[in-house]
Amino acid sequence: xxxxxxxxxxxxxxxxxxxxxxxxxxxxxxxxxxxxxxxxxxxxxxxxxxxxxxxxxxxxxxxxxxxxxxxxxxxxxxxxxxxxxxxxxxxxxxxxxxxxxxxxxxxxxxxxxxxxxxxxxxxxxxxxxxxxxxxxxxxxxxxxxxxxxxxxxxxxxxxxxxxxxxxxxxxxxxxxxxxxxxxxxxxxxxxxxxxxxxxxxxxxxxxxxxxxxxxxxxxxxxxxxxxxxxxxxxxxxxxxxxxxxxxxxxxxxxxxxxxxxxxxxxxxxxxxxxxxxxxxxxxxxxxxxxxxxxxxxxxxxx
Numbered sequence: 001x002x003x004x005x006x007x008x009x010x011x012x013x014x015x016x017x018x019x020x021x022x023x024x025x026x027x028x029x030x031x032x033x034x035x036x037x038x039x040x041x042x043x044x045x046x047x048x049x050x051x052x053x054x055x056x057x058x059x060x061x062x063x064x065x066x067x068x069x070x071x072x073x074x075x076x077x078x079x080x081x082x083x084x085x086x087x088x089x090x091x092x093x094x095x096x097x098x099x100x101x102x103x104x105x106x107x108x109x110x111x112x113x114x115x116x117x118x119x120x121x122x123x124x125x126x127x128x129x130x131x132x133x134x135x136x137x138x139x140x141x142x143x144x145x146x147x148x149x150x151x152x153x154x155x156x157x158x159x160x161x162x163x164x165x166x167x168x169x170x171x172x173x174x175x176x177x178x179x180x181x182x183x184x185x186x187x188x189x190x191x192x193x194x195x196x197x198x199x200x201x202x203x204x205x206x207x208x209x210x211x212x213x214x215x216x217x218x219x220x221x222x223x224x225x226x227x228x229x230x231x232x233x234x235x236x237x238x239x240x241x242x243x244x245x246x247x248x249x250x251x252x253x254x255x256x257x258x259x260x261x262x263x264x265x266x267x268x269x270x271x272x273x274x275x276x277x278x279x280x281x282x283x284x285x286x287x288x289x290x291x292x293x294x295x296x297x298x299x300x301x302x
Contacts, residue, residue: 001155005100007299008093009156012101013147013163015090016109019083020140021171022047023133026073028175028196030129033066035192046178047073051081070129075119083136087116102150105143112139155244162240162294169233170287172197176220177280180213190216197228217276218268221283230283231263237290244298252293259286 025047032039044064048054053072056079062068076082091113098106124132144164151157179193190211194200199219206223207215224231238256241249271279 001100001159003299005097006155006159008097009100010159010163010294010299012090012093012097012109013160014167015086015093016140016143017164017167018171019086019090020137021167021175022051022073022081022083022086023136023140024171024196025050025175025178026070027130027133028178028192030066030070030133031192031196039066042181043178044069046174046181050174050178051079053079053081071121074129074132075121075124084116087113087136097156100156102146104146104150108139108143108146112143158240158243159298162237162244165233165236165240166287166291166294168228169230169237170284170291172220172228172230172233173280173284173287176217177277177284180276180280194219199226199228202226213276214268214272217272217279221271221279222263222266222268224264231260234260234263246298249294249297252290252297255286255290255293259283259290 029039029043029047032043041064044066045054047069048057051073057064057069057072060072062072072079072082074083077084077088079085087109091109094101094106094109119132147157147160151160175193175196179190190213191200194203194216197220202223202225203216203219206219219226219229221230223229224235226232234256238253238260241253241256274282
């Protein structure tokens with residue numbers, strides 16, 4: 001497969017996953033804003049810091065409120081990291097590689113874009129932020145299901161999965177970092193975090209009703225049976241890289257294998273020895289190195 005085609009498919013899937021994950025993060029913050037005294041300024045800054053758009057937001061001269069943040073991060077076309085921009089970029093990438101993806105995949109992403117393009121602030125306000133964010137998540141789920149159910153298990157499928165799992169791993173770390181940096185153990189917003197990642201049922205199945213941040217971290221970082229955990233995402237990425245293969249990807253597979261071994265054979269007490277926030281920062285740095293290696297090994301060149 002040409003690097004250009006692989007690049008478009010990889011980023012198509014990453015951008016769709018990113019839009020969903022951004023919706024999940026915003027949903028967490030919006031729900032936290034409804035709890036008195038839980039949401040502080042640092043938590044509000046988190047989406048801007050994560051996406052590198054804080055300077056752009058401040059240049060608009062608006063106060064940092066939950067409403068202004070939601071408008072900036074959802075429908076603002078001037079924000080390159082908004083949900084609007086993510087889905088627009090995903091659709092553009094899909095258009096480039098229409099011959100390498102199925103018709104159903106293209107129709108799903110194109111229909112999503114057309115509906116989003118017709119969305120405005122008045123319609124969003126009338127429906128409510130949570131309705132819009134749920135719609136974004138549902139469209140991402142639909143695209144993922146259509147992809148899994150219609151495309152051959154070829155390199156296009158592999159690069160699509162690789163993009164999705166690396167983006168999902170990144171999101172789990174970042175959304176957990178927001179929580180670790182803004183609240184303390186025992187506050188009910190840990191439950192909101194779990195619900196935003198569809199993890200509440202899994203958490204209660206394992207840990208029952210107690211809500212302890214060490215247990216939350218263990219589920220979201222080390223539990224390979226939970227599909228949005230870092231461990232599960234890295235395992236899927238590692239298996240996908242083995243299917244892509246190629247001498248150019250040796251370093252990429254090594255980075256991924258080392259991270260997978262760390263997660264497979266570690267204990268949460270060791271992970272948290274330097275503090276949850278620092279552990280998440282370290283994992284994010286490794287994941288960034290892995291992403292850069294994927295880019296240079298497979299997606300750049302002819």
